[in-house]
Structures are given as C-alpha cells and as structure tokens.
Amino acid sequence: MSLEPHYDQNDPEASSSERERERLEQARPIPRITIHAWCDSAGVQRPIERAAEDRRMARAHVMVHGGGVQAAMEHYAQNTTPNLLLVETRVEPEYIMQQLSGLADVCDPSTRVVVIGHFNDVALYREMMRNGISEYMVAPVSLADLIATIESIYSSENEAPIGRTIAFVGAKGGVGASTLAHNIAWSVTTLFDNDVVIADMDLAFGTANINFDQDPAQGIAEAVFTPERVDETYLDRLLAKCSERLSLLAAPSTMERVYDFDEAAFAPIVEVMQATTPTVILDVPHGWHGWTRRTLAEADEVVVVATPELTNLRNTKNFVDTLKRLRPNDPPPHLILNQVGMPKRPEIDPEDFLEPLGISSFVTIPFDPQLFGTAATNGQMLAEMNPSHAVVQKFDELAHVLTGRREVKSSQAGMLNSILKKLKGK
Incomplete structure (x- = not known):
C-alpha cells in the first residue's frame, strides 16, 4: 500500500489545496x-x-x-x-x-x-x-x-538569531539594575511594537515578579533545572504575560534550595529565547560566577548600573576591564549612573567617575525615591504612571540606543554634568 498523498488528477483545485495543506503541516x-x-x-x-x-x-x-x-x-x-x-x-x-x-x-x-x-x-x-x-x-x-x-x-542556518540580548548587571547590590532593566524593557516594547522577554536570572532574590505584579507558578528555575526539555514550546508555557508584547521568565525568589550552576547552564535558555523573540532582556544578578561571566561575555549589549560612589567606581572599572578581555571586538559596556543626587551622600562627580573607565558617554538617573517607590508598590512601570516624566524620557532614549536605533551623543555626558553642577550650586 502506498503512503504517498493521493491527488485527484481530474480536480486541479483539490490537488493544489492538498499540496498547500501538506506544506503548511x-x-x-x-x-x-x-x-x-x-x-x-x-x-x-x-x-x-x-x-x-x-x-x-x-x-x-x-x-x-x-x-x-x-x-x-x-x-x-x-x-x-x-x-x-x-x-x-x-x-x-x-x-x-x-x-x-x-x-x-x-x-x-x-x-x-x-x-x-x-x-x-x-x-x-x-x-x-x-x-x-x-x-x-x-x-x-x-x-x-x-x-x-x-x-x-x-x-536559515546561515541567519543570525533574531533576538538581541541586552544584559543588565549592577556594579554593586542595591544600585537598581533590575528596576532599570524592567523599565527599559517596557520602553522597548511600547516604542517599537516589539515583543520582549525579560529573564530574571536572580533565582533566590529576583524582583521582576513583584515589579510587574505577577505570581507565576513556574519560571526560569524549571527551565534551568531541566535543560533536556528546553525548547520553544516548553519556554512558552513558562512565560508570564506582563502586557500584550512583554513576557517574563520569572525567578522563584525563594531560598528553599541552593542555585549553583555550571557555566553553560543558562546558554540553552538564552539561545531559545533569541530564536523566537526580537529583544531579550537578561536581568543578571550581582555576583561573579562562571555562568554570569559567560552570560555577559555572549550578550549583544551589556549595561553596567552603578551609583556615584567609590566602591561602585572600583567595581565598574573591574567590569569594564574584564569585559574588554572577554569581548575584544566589542565596544565597552554602557554605563548608567543611578540614584544621582541622593541627599547627604558624598558622591563622585560624573566626569570624575567616567574618566578612568574609557567610556565615552553615559546616562544619569536622578535619585527619586517617591517616584520609584510608588511604582514598585503599585507593581507598575514608571511609564504607566507618568509617560511624560523626564526619567521615562531617558528610558526611551536608552531603548533606542540599546536596540541599535540610535547612538548616545558624545555631548550628552557634558550636558548632564552641567545640569548636575547647576543643581548642586542651588
């Protein structure tokens, strides 16, 4: 018995329909x-x-x-x-x-x-x-x-993955790298009508589920502990919908087990996300392990978030120097100085912070506990609360830069420094 599809030779339309159905399958x-x-x-x-x-x-x-x-x-x-x-x-x-x-x-x-x-x-x-x-x-x-x-x-095997991976990492714990990653992801998806997936890689202390007011039963832990199951269909089931085009691969945020991973543990997850989603935001925890080093080395863009303090300067310098060795053919990471202008805190002037790093430009985000605190409490992004706020405009600018649609102007750092000096003089 032949298992070949049978087409009625006297019915061209039926034959064409069968062929089309077979191609679709x-x-x-x-x-x-x-x-x-x-x-x-x-x-x-x-x-x-x-x-x-x-x-x-x-x-x-x-x-x-x-x-x-x-x-x-x-x-x-x-x-x-x-x-x-x-x-x-x-x-x-x-x-x-x-x-x-x-x-x-x-x-x-x-x-x-x-x-x-x-x-x-x-x-x-x-x-x-x-x-x-x-x-x-x-x-x-x-x-x-x-x-x-x-x-x-x-x-096509000759085509690069469609997804652009953008890794955010803090120079020190508590500098707000996760908050910035989540807000910039929101800007990317709303500005460009692109699908975005956020991967919260801080399995013990991740905050993405709180920031987006989500409580998914599954997330990134299921993927990393069962690598043999990781494919497009499996990851789809693990994603939590934050908006029409923004999805979250959430961290369990529990300490019921330890999270010690091999260097390549997250690589299959990132590859699958890259194959299916235009923009992948990697929320990398502050720490230095084999898998964090590999994640930062292989990302399309790296963003280091720091506050203008001495320890942050030292750690940022270490990041920049290390990534230069790991990524010799790539530009240095992007720098965001966060929580600038905190009252009563001695701060390094942005120009002095930038000088030893060999980075030509950066963006500053002012200290605004009321704005960020309200958004976190409500489980909202800043753009949902006040899309015209100056900080939201900076997020939109960064979204253009990190997705390759615009470069940071070299004069931006000088302009921001002038503004900060004027504020300090008041």
Missing part, C-alpha cells in the same frame, strides 16, 4: 516578530490576511495596510519599521529598484524586506538579492507560500 511556528504588509491589490492582501490568522503565525503580530510601497515610505518616514516588511509593487521591473531605494532610506538596518511583484524576472530577482532584499515573490501568492517564505527567512 511541515512549517514551523513563526517567531515573535512584528510584520507589516503594504498591499496594492486585493489578490495579495487576502492571502496575507489569511496567513495572519493561521496558528503558525500566532506568536507574530501582523498588520495589513493598503497603498503599496508609496504608502509604506510615507508611514515610515515618521515611524519605526517592523522586524519584517512585506511590500507589494506593480511597477515595471526596470523601475522597481528605483522605487525601493526610497523605501530603503526610511527602513531600520535590522528590518528584513520581502517584495511581492507581478513580473517573473530572474535578473530583477538577482539584483534584489544583491541589494539586501530578503526575498522576491511573484503574485499571485498563497497562504502556504507566505508562511514558508517567512519561515525560511528566520530558520
């Missing part, structure tokens, strides 16, 4: 990415809308618009581009690249673009590939074609 789930589609015809828009409703796209956030390439250019001149952009164009092959050049001017470098055209032209396809287009599809397109194309973009 073989497709893997699409990761947590944001997809925007700009269509120029109903024939392309309908299958994209169908694809958005498919279970394999359940993790992705899809928005479908009309207007084609021109509407997309006008929109992204004022807004950030998504992880993946689908654009339909009906222009002749000789004019397509000229049209797309305008779109390239408003796209973030990390955005991947799929062009849906109406001309089957091999030379055009090759030119698009040379110019960084992820794929060129010829209309009409089917639901299976779309999902298979998106999957191929994000599952």
Whole structure:
C-alpha cells in the first residue's frame, strides 16, 4: 500500500489545496516578530490576511495596510519599521529598484524586506538579492507560500538569531539594575511594537515578579533545572504575560534550595529565547560566577548600573576591564549612573567617575525615591504612571540606543554634568 498523498488528477483545485495543506503541516511556528504588509491589490492582501490568522503565525503580530510601497515610505518616514516588511509593487521591473531605494532610506538596518511583484524576472530577482532584499515573490501568492517564505527567512542556518540580548548587571547590590532593566524593557516594547522577554536570572532574590505584579507558578528555575526539555514550546508555557508584547521568565525568589550552576547552564535558555523573540532582556544578578561571566561575555549589549560612589567606581572599572578581555571586538559596556543626587551622600562627580573607565558617554538617573517607590508598590512601570516624566524620557532614549536605533551623543555626558553642577550650586 502506498503512503504517498493521493491527488485527484481530474480536480486541479483539490490537488493544489492538498499540496498547500501538506506544506503548511511541515512549517514551523513563526517567531515573535512584528510584520507589516503594504498591499496594492486585493489578490495579495487576502492571502496575507489569511496567513495572519493561521496558528503558525500566532506568536507574530501582523498588520495589513493598503497603498503599496508609496504608502509604506510615507508611514515610515515618521515611524519605526517592523522586524519584517512585506511590500507589494506593480511597477515595471526596470523601475522597481528605483522605487525601493526610497523605501530603503526610511527602513531600520535590522528590518528584513520581502517584495511581492507581478513580473517573473530572474535578473530583477538577482539584483534584489544583491541589494539586501530578503526575498522576491511573484503574485499571485498563497497562504502556504507566505508562511514558508517567512519561515525560511528566520530558520536559515546561515541567519543570525533574531533576538538581541541586552544584559543588565549592577556594579554593586542595591544600585537598581533590575528596576532599570524592567523599565527599559517596557520602553522597548511600547516604542517599537516589539515583543520582549525579560529573564530574571536572580533565582533566590529576583524582583521582576513583584515589579510587574505577577505570581507565576513556574519560571526560569524549571527551565534551568531541566535543560533536556528546553525548547520553544516548553519556554512558552513558562512565560508570564506582563502586557500584550512583554513576557517574563520569572525567578522563584525563594531560598528553599541552593542555585549553583555550571557555566553553560543558562546558554540553552538564552539561545531559545533569541530564536523566537526580537529583544531579550537578561536581568543578571550581582555576583561573579562562571555562568554570569559567560552570560555577559555572549550578550549583544551589556549595561553596567552603578551609583556615584567609590566602591561602585572600583567595581565598574573591574567590569569594564574584564569585559574588554572577554569581548575584544566589542565596544565597552554602557554605563548608567543611578540614584544621582541622593541627599547627604558624598558622591563622585560624573566626569570624575567616567574618566578612568574609557567610556565615552553615559546616562544619569536622578535619585527619586517617591517616584520609584510608588511604582514598585503599585507593581507598575514608571511609564504607566507618568509617560511624560523626564526619567521615562531617558528610558526611551536608552531603548533606542540599546536596540541599535540610535547612538548616545558624545555631548550628552557634558550636558548632564552641567545640569548636575547647576543643581548642586542651588
């Protein structure tokens, strides 16, 4: 007996439907990415809308618009581009690249673009590939074609993981690294419509569950103690939803057992999160173990949080020097000076703090116990309480910097120091 699928030769539509169903069954789930589609015809828009409703796209956030390439250019001149952009164009092959050049001017470098055209032209396809287009599809397109194309973009062995890992660590306990990590994660997800996962790696004393007013029954402990089970599906079950696009891999925050781990203990968890989520925030506890060293060495971005005191300066210098050895081809870590301006506390001037570190810029967060204390008590992020607050604006700026959308201006440190000196003189 043959186990090959049987197609009715006299029914082309049934045959095509069976093939599409078979292709869909073989497709893997699409990761947590944001997809925007700009269509120029109903024939392309309908299958994209169908694809958005498919279970394999359940993790992705899809928005479908009309207007084609021109509407997309006008929109992204004022807004950030998504992880993946689908654009339909009906222009002749000789004019397509000229049209797309305008779109390239408003796209973030990390955005991947799929062009849906109406001309089957091999030379055009090759030119698009040379110019960084992820794929060129010829209309009409089917639901299976779309999902298979998106999957191929994000599952290719030659593609880097889609997730950008940002590790926050305190130069000393109690400097507020976790609070800043959580608030900046909130900024990333609200500013850019990106999915974000926070991994609270302080299993004994983690605070993310309190800061987000969550009480999940499971979290990161289940993953790290059963590494053989770690995959996309298992991690999905362990995540707690903090908002539509922000999820938490919570710490148990108990001392019922000791948490001694091998150097590679957290690596499989981070890899799976990177494979499915655009931004991964690693809330690394203050301490120095094999696994914390490896986590910081392998993160895409490292943020050291310190307060302007002598011990913090010494520890920050140690972090900077050590990470320079561990990451010789990467820039130094980002520095956030937190709790600046605490009354009656002797502080090191920010410029003096920065001088021995070899870091060109930093951000300061003022001491404001009322603001941060109220947010912590309410289980809210600062942006939920007061989105226009100056501190929230700094979080938004850091979100741009850490996701690669903007660099810290070299003059920022000097500007902040001038403000601080004026405040001290009053």
